[in-house]
Amino acid sequence: MSGTTRPRRTGLLIAAVIVVVVVVAAAAVMIVRTDDDPTPAERPTPGGVMTGQADQLADALTAQRMECSVRYTFTQAAVAGCFGQADNGDRSTAVRFQYTSDGAVIAVDATSSSEQPTALATLVKATASVVFPDDADAADAALASAGSVQPMARDGRWGKYKAENSVGGTTFSAARTDARPVTIPSQEMTTTAAQLQDALQAKGFTCGAVKAAADASCGSTYRDGKGRVRIRSYSLGPKLNAGGVTILEVSAEDASKDRTAAATEQAFTDVTATALGAIETEARDDLARWAEQHRDGQFHSAYVGGWRVTLSSVKPADTSVPLAHRLRVVADTNWNTPD
Template sequence: MIGGGVIGLIVIGLLVFLGIRAFGGDDEPTTQPTTTEQPTGQPTGQPTGEPTGNPTTSTSGGPGQNGELGNATGQAKTATDKLQGLGFGCSDLFNTGQGAHRGCFKTDGRKGAEAIFQFQSDGTIIAVRLQAEDDDNFNNAQVAFDQLLQALGNDTFGADQVKKVQDAVKTGQRSDEVGTTWGEFQLSNQGQSVRLSGHKSGEDSLDLPDQSFDTTQAQLVTALKAKGYVCTTSCKKDVGKYGYQRVFFYASSGKGIKDIEISASGEAGDAKKALPAALGDAFGALKGGNVEAVKAYVEAHNDGKPYSAYVGGWKVEISGNSSASYTSQQVSIEYESFYA
């Protein structure tokens, strides 16, 4: 039998052993080994942006006077940028993966200029129509035409071929064919108007999509008569002392309207009120054919200045003239035709 003294020594020894374990720690480590911190950025050998090898397209100058202006590269973008730099407003009749039809316009009363051109998806220009006119100064018409020709032609036809056209214009007022390495041109020089059209050799111009309003001539006449218009070859309503508001239109029998002109004239105060009224009557009767887009464009450009643009598949022109006693304003909405 073990004595009490021995038991006491054993208990004291056990307590000392446990105390050493508590303060000295385990033999096994209580934390994991420290690892090297991983980098938080991308490896320096990888690109941080989009690949640069893919071709890019850019919109040339934004919307042309609220008409839609789509993408263009190459010759088409260069020509557009140069024409916009000369004060032209540019817009597209259409712009698809197969190609585009673009117009750049500048009008000012009795003078104006336009560059119409078609191009493929890579920007190659394949057909053109250039025209400048000035009813008051024949020389100014030629100067304006030469600006158009150089802006579009130097990079498209080549400067030496542009000179061939310039030389033909200098020969005087006549119609002529001008052959170049780019293609064959038809030149018409009437003095107050100079016009050039042609297409690239081996290429055909693009077909234009058909465009018309759903409203027929008979339906429009009925609607305008109900508004108090007298309709013969056009529909007309008297305004003020000697003014009038008029709606003139064209359509094949039983077909939708393809051309319409809304106008007002008379004393300035009368005409200013009459044109919005005539526009409201016409737009209220027209259906289909992107009429809402055309209406919005016309309403956004009612400051009395001239405008031309492709809008909703139409060529829209706003023009007019005024004096102290007389004002005339017109809005023309036409189906575009193009021969080159």
């Protein structure tokens, strides 16, 4: 710009305008979203490393008995999540967050399967202590309004906050003022629900008719019919029934009084291998490896190859013998924003 042959005043004016444009563009940080924006998206790399503030947030949430991992890494941003459960598996919680390449957190999306906003209070407080300590009151006010007829977004020094609750649970979202969204690619398996059903029927499973949203369920029994295994899949991507599986659920359950932990565990191990062996996705080997490494009867949840994977067990209060073991593989849900 300094070498321009235009008059000095004009050159300085143009240079100033360009500098302003560049600074504004640089200040607009990316927030990852998962809607159907037609703009071509950067293809991210599954997994990654948390640094700086993102790593500090993960530490704070791990202290709340959550498990944290990175879903995707982009050139200038990344998206990660921490997951937990309570009430013997009856309530699940998640705190997903996005951060820049230097680790600065720019967006938060927290959810609870509980319809009571207080179920997220501890997690929002832990998040605020790391990411937006000066806006703790604004975040609390947003969460407190979740149960109102028209929840109001709250503005703070760091950004904007909003919480809502419904039959499906409670959400709390926060976005830094200078953040802008970027689309990530949708995710689905190569295998359709119908193809998975055909493969399972060939292995002796009994399957029902494929329903709306490609809801397909196949089952079998073990221990002389006392126990039951089930593999259920859904296709909820843009193509619905014509698309690949986006949710895979695997379970082994035995509610009989003489059930044994060993029999239920073996049935679950076998049905998990059958389910993962019948699907086609780039992450299949990684999913199988993660499931094998974390099959200890405890709750575990992480991003594996971009998929959110959860292992859980149902244990009655009066005995240590599990009623059921469950595996869930799901393409992550859309991002909630305070807009």
